[in-house]
Amino acid sequence: MTEPTLYETLAAVLAKEFLxxxxxxxxxxxxxxxxxxxxxxxIVAMELARRTHAPDLTLLLAGCYHNxxxxxxxxxxxxxxxxxxxxxxxEAQTYDYPGQWALKRGDISFGFSSAVQVDAVGNINSxxxxxxxKPKVRLVxxxxxxxxxxxxxxxYIMMPHHDRRNFVEKVDxxxxxxxxxxxxxxxxxxxxxxxxxxxxxxxxxxxxDRVAGRIRVRSIHEGVGHDELRDATGFDLGDxxxxxxxxxxxxxxxxxxxxxxxxxxILFSPT
Amino acid sequence: xxxxxxxxxxLEEAAARVPDGTRLAFGGFAVYQKPMGFVRELVRQGRKxxxxxxxxxxxxxxxxxxxxxxxxxxxxxxxxxxHGLARHYRRAVERGEIKVVDYPExxxxxxxxxxxxxxxxxxxxFLGGSDIVRYNxxxxxxxxxxxxxxxxxxxxxxxxxxxxxxxxxxxxxxxxFPARRLLPQSNDVLMGRSCDTVIVTVExxxxxxxxxxxxxxxxxxxxxxxxxxxxxxGAHPTPALxxxxxxxxxxxxxxxxSESAEATAAYLKKFVHLDGGNDAYLEAxxxxxxxxxxxxxxxx
Numbered sequence: 001m002t003e004p005t006l007y008e009t010l011a012a013v014l015a016k017e018f019l020x021x022x023x024x025x026x027x028x029x030x031x032x033x034x035x036x037x038x039x040x041x042x043i044v045a046m047e048l049a050r051r052t053h054a055p056d057l058t059l060l061l062a063g064c065y066h067n068x069x070x071x072x073x074x075x076x077x078x079x080x081x082x083x084x085x086x087x088x089x090x091e092a093q094t095y096d097y098p099g100q101w102a103l104k105r106g107d108i109s110f111g112f113s114s115a116v117q118v119d120a121v122g123n124i125n126s127x128x129x130x131x132x133x134k135p136k137v138r139l140v141x142x143x144x145x146x147x148x149x150x151x152x153x154x155x156y157i158m159m160p161h162h163d164r165r166n167f168v169e170k171v172d173x174x175x176x177x178x179x180x181x182x183x184x185x186x187x188x189x190x191x192x193x194x195x196x197x198x199x200x201x202x203x204x205x206x207x208x209d210r211v212a213g214r215i216r217v218r219s220i221h222e223g224v225g226h227d228e229l230r231d232a233t234g235f236d237l238g239d240x241x242x243x244x245x246x247x248x249x250x251x252x253x254x255x256x257x258x259x260x261x262x263x264x265x266i267l268f269s270p271t
Numbered sequence: 272x273x274x275x276x277x278x279x280x281x282l283e284e285a286a287a288r289v290p291d292g293t294r295l296a297f298g299g300f301a302v303y304q305k306p307m308g309f310v311r312e313l314v315r316q317g318r319k320x321x322x323x324x325x326x327x328x329x330x331x332x333x334x335x336x337x338x339x340x341x342x343x344x345x346x347x348x349x350x351x352x353x354h355g356l357a358r359h360y361r362r363a364v365e366r367g368e369i370k371v372v373d374y375p376e377x378x379x380x381x382x383x384x385x386x387x388x389x390x391x392x393x394x395x396x397f398l399g400g401s402d403i404v405r406y407n408x409x410x411x412x413x414x415x416x417x418x419x420x421x422x423x424x425x426x427x428x429x430x431x432x433x434x435x436x437x438x439x440x441x442x443x444x445x446x447x448f449p450a451r452r453l454l455p456q457s458n459d460v461l462m463g464r465s466c467d468t469v470i471v472t473v474e475x476x477x478x479x480x481x482x483x484x485x486x487x488x489x490x491x492x493x494x495x496x497x498x499x500x501x502x503x504x505g506a507h508p509t510p511a512l513x514x515x516x517x518x519x520x521x522x523x524x525x526x527x528x529s530e531s532a533e534a535t536a537a538y539l540k541k542f543v544h545l546d547g548g549n550d551a552y553l554e555a556x557x558x559x560x561x562x563x564x565x566x567x568x569x570x571x
Contacts, residue, residue: 030353031353031355064454078352078353079302079352079353079517080301080352080454081300081453081455081510081512082303082510082516082517083516083566086453093453094454095451095452095453095454095456096452096454096457097457097458097461127373127402132402132406133367134365134367135364135365136365137365138356138360138361138365138371139356140349140350141347141348141349141350141371141373142348142375142376142401142403143327143347143348143375143376144347144375144376144377145375146375146378146398146401146403147375147376147397150397173402174402174405175373175401177399177401180400186400188399189399189400189421190397190399190421190422191397191400
């Protein structure tokens with residue numbers, strides 16, 4: 001078995017988080033790195049969970065396509081509502097809002113967000129850099145982030161780049177709410193459930209101290225040093241001495257990913 | 272018995288329903304089935320101070336930004352998906368020329384649901400802690416009268432005019448939607464039911480007999496529609512479900528042009544500031560290119 005890639009490692013980390021019977025929602029992100037982190041890794045992770053411990057997991061691709069048959073895929077889709085996805089075999093297609101999934105009742109167990117900034121309490125931002133009224137950079141807008149971070153039962157934040165400008169003490173605009181004031185803080189804001197569970201990056205996996213409402217390093221990827229991680233992060237990481245290395249996928253997991261889920265290397269296509 | 276009246280108008284006449292300062296919504300969603308022919312006409316006529324309200328925007332808002340037609344945008348997303356940020360829009364916002372009012376995606380749909388139901392607001396239970404509330408005085412906090420739970424009242428979309436691009440309609444304004452719809456078409460139906468002035472551009476004008484044969488698919492009946500404009504390829508370069516795919520070649524040309532003022536001016540001259548209306552636009556794109564875009568959809 002050849003060495004696991006970063007993407008395979010992250011997919012295996014994620015797969016272990018999903019429970020049987022859950023509903024997982026991916027957006028369809030575009031652009032090479034964002035599509036890998038926001039769409040391809042989540043798809044492989046959910047397919048791996050379905051083939052190991054969670055056969056009843058529902059994969060909701062692009063928020064519309066229920067359990068699509070990826071074996072029919074000829075290329076990674078790069079558009080939500082055009083023919084590639086429309087014609088893919090699925091169990092149900094969402095064609096209306098409100099559709100099959102009752103968003104506000106909490107039907108979605110977990111989703112995946114990407115953002116330009118994430119901060120020390122897990123807030124995310126895809127609206128602007130700089131001031132709101134006269135931004136240095138105007139970004140795309142909140143999109144579905146507010147819903148992902150409150151109405152979904154939990155959220156995995158998928159960051160394709162790990163740099164000081166992405167990991168900041170405080171985001172310039174809160175488009176998705178993390179754990180300000182911890183779980184008690186969320187409750188006082190009227191948020192009954194949800195929030196970020198993990199943040200996955202090319203360097204590490206973060207989780208949250210949900211009482212203190214503070215991000216912390218759960219594991220560091222093989223080959224990434226503590227100084228490198230601190231240099232690339234704009235908030236204090238605390239004591240890293242006891243932090244384990246991100247676990248490698250097992251040979252069985254790698255076999256499933258390579259032979260069953262992505263045999264033609266469409267999802268994890270070589271760059 | 273007198274004949275039912277015709278809602279058929281020229282593109283020029285229909286665009287006159289959208290004067291300077293109009294608060295309007297475009298159907299479609301993000302980069303899908305936007306009424307681009309109508310948008311080009313607004314740019315060509317030099318409209319000013321428009322407010323666009325929607326759920327997700329792309330080439331529609333970006334082209335209006337290129338034409339200097341916008342003062343405000345209320346939506347959840349403005350971008351070109353795989354082609355990145357919408358450059359004209361981004362620059363205009365950074366210069367302070369366009370005010371942006373950000374709304375979450377599903378809340379943006381719910382604002383039109385409020386208008387459809389004749390409500391002034393839609394109750395939203397999940398905006399606590401979000402800067403969306405902090406920067407928007409039109410969103411009001413309140414306590415749920417049943418449970419006391421903290422909520423926010425988000426204003427209804429409340430637009431003056433809705434413009435959608437659909438597959439077909441008859442002259443009276445009965446609009447048919449394909450049986451196999453996707454979310455962008457659902458947005459069109461919702462928007463079309465949420466407003467008193469609805470303009471529909473269509474790929475094909477059909478007979479009333481055709482409409483009667485497909486009455487189950489008439490989601491917007493004639494009394495909901497004020498103007499019908501026959502506008503083949505009226506969503507181009509965005510796709511129209513069951514008619515044509517996105518024009519990736521044109522997207523590339525558009526995006527390249529949006530990198531500089533000179534290239535933008537050349538693009539607008541070639542594709543927008545045309546005498547001869549939609550026909551001239553289709554000539555500029557070229558018959559061979561349009562023919563390649565045909566969408567087979569389904570054989571069933």
